Amino acid sequence: MVDELDLDVRPGEIVGLAGANGAGKTTTVECIQGLRRPDAGVLSVLGYDPVTQAAQLRPLIGSQLQDSALPDRLRVGEAVDLFATPRARDGGELLEQFGLAERRRSAFSSLSGGERQRLFLVLALLNRPRLVILDELTQGLDPAARRGVWAAVRQLHEGGTTVLLVTHEMTGPRRCATGSS
Numbered sequence: 089m090v091d092e093l094d095l096d097v098r099p100g101e102i103v104g105l106a107g108a109n110g111a112g113k114t115t116t117v118e119c120i121q122g123l124r125r126p127d128a129g130v131l132s133v134l135g136y137d138p139v140t141q142a143a144q145l146r147p148l149i150g151s152q153l154q155d156s157a158l159p160d161r162l163r164v165g166e167a168v169d170l171f172a173t174p175r176a177r178d179g180g181e182l183l184e185q186f187g188l189a190e191r192r193r194s195a196f197s198s199l200s201g202g203e204r205q206r207l208f209l210v211l212a213l214l215n216r217p218r219l220v221i222l223d224e225l226t227q228g229l230d231p232a233a234r235r236g237v238w239a240a241v242r243q244l245h246e247g248g249t250t251v252l253l254v255t256h257e258m259t260g261p262r263r264c265a266t267g268s269s
Contacts, residue, residue: 090112090116093112093116097250097252098250099218099248099250100245100248100249100250101245101250101251102245102250103250103251103253104254104255105117105252105254106254108256109256111256113256117151117153117221119131120221121221122139122142122145125139126139133145133149133219134149134219136148147173147215148217148218148219149217149220150211150213150214150217150219150220151212151220151221151222151223152209152223152225153208153221153223154227156204157196159196160195160196160197161196162195162196163192163194164183164188164191164193165179165183165192165193167196167207168182168183168210168211168214171211171214171215172214172215173215175216177214179210179214182213182214183210185236185240186209186233186237186240187233187236188203188206188207188210191203202233205225206229206233206237209225213244217249218249219250219251220249222241223254224254224256225237
């Protein structure tokens, strides 16, 4: 249950939703995506009601969730092709950006935890979403991969995409969006 949450996010902002396990972060994200109906209150995401206008809203959201999976035999390149819509970015470029190009023919079951995280990030960004929800984004990533992911978040911000970072950890990039330390 989430009580008295008042969140107003402008387009292109990076917002962190942080809290202990059980604080309602997952419930909030599920409501934003139209996967759960709020018990009360008013919710508008990108100008749409996630409950009554989910079909219009879902193509505008990309999400990388903490607990995600794909069929074991599905290959990385097949996953990119499966999730791509007509407005998709070049999947090969995204795989290259996140260090997965050489794993294009690899089965999902053969990927390490960090590679799986990066693949789900690729899938979240693939269709040029206006809102990206990133849940426990850097969990399971080595330091070099974390830097690459934070660079991608900065690129999204610079491109005007709204980013919702969901975490129970309070660590983040060494530089804020303005570039100061």
